[in-house]
Amino acid sequence: MAEHGVIIKDMLSVFRDVAPVLLVALFFQFAVLRARLPNARRIAGGFLALVAGLYLFMIGLDIGIFPIGEAMAEKFSHPDHKGWTILFAFCIGYATTMAEPALLAVTQKAEEVSSGGLKSFRLRNAVALGVAVGLSVGVHRISTGAPLWVYIMAGYAVALTLTWFAPREIVPLAYDSGGVTTSTITVPLVAALGLGLAANTPGRDPLVDGFGLIAFASVFPMITVLGYAVSMKTIIMYRKRGDRK
């Protein structure tokens, strides 16, 4: 039974995800720091919700989303219809990022810390757009076979240049967004697309060219988040200048 396989596999992977982090955190809290945990009951309840949620989320992905998503990724990983492949990469990059739990966590924290000045929804949109553009460029790269490092290093250079103009508050958050975009949902679908595309394109080594797509999804969100912040800053500056006249 495939169902049983999924249920056990996901339980194992959630356990592996949660147990070490929780053990280390609790060990330091109680044994090393000897600090008490305020609201311990509420926190215990919260952890149950977290683990159950993560588990249901992954089972749901495995039975509902991944089979169809991976079949699609395979279908669109043919170099003959490059337009469709790029459109698919763009859409799937945007859509999976909007539902990525780790990104939700970080942007929610940012909204909380900035007392609502940074909107979680807008930040996530900027990040998702970055992943979408990044994956499209990454797919294009696989079809042309240009070296990966040129694109990635150019991407970092653009991000660093934008850092110069961006408000200081947004910079760490923008850098963080590169690391959080690709986890639970995005990686399996993107890996299927990248490996499939590299296998179906003559002259590409799936082992060399299949990797690297995730890197695009990490670099481009930095650019879009910084770009968004810079353009907002510029707009506000011009408006203020207009008011003074």
Add this chain to the structure above:
Amino acid sequence: MKYFFQLFFRSVMDVTPLLAVIFFFQFVVIGESFPNTPRMLAGIALVITGLFLFMRGLEMALFPLGESLAYSFAKKGDIKLLLAFAVAIGYTATMAEPALIVVAEKAEKITGGGLQAFTLRNTVAGGVAIGIALGCIRIILGHPIHYYFIGGYVVVMALTSMAPTRIIGLAYDIGGVTTSTVTVPLVTALGVGLASSISGRNPLIDGFGLVAFAAMTPMVTVMIYGIVVM
């Protein structure tokens, strides 16, 4: 009660783009119906419920735990202890990361055993541990994050020119794979908590950025490993 509905509705909205994309490509572009609709609908219901519960748990448990740790470390004022925690959490969480296990095994196959999966995982975990520790030091010192980033960028560039071609894609990807759905919120709460409990630090400017460190340093350690072995 109203809050619960709002939160649930938000989870539905978070998943909607994904459903829209899948429906569009399946019906409009491919022009077929789904092979197993009831199964898919059940999966979607589980995804939404799961996301809702996860977000509740985040607010109730993971964020408070991370903040509580940060305050306790700040109160104690022992930097060595904080760094020990950063290393421990970075290392153990990464060693257990399911996505990394898959990638490491693939990498061992690619290189025909030139890279050992277990050593590779250790290399990445060591990278993440160093990254989070370095990020904590930055929060304490209050340095602007982009100095570290420019430094990291230069190191990555230099290593790229020396590293074997086959390992470059892997090394670049690995930064994105290492940080899991549980580690990210805890580490974020830790950073923000630290920045709020040290006077003169701004939680937005100084508190965020730990995840970025955890994504950057593994690239460096993996490429060094590749250069040494191959």
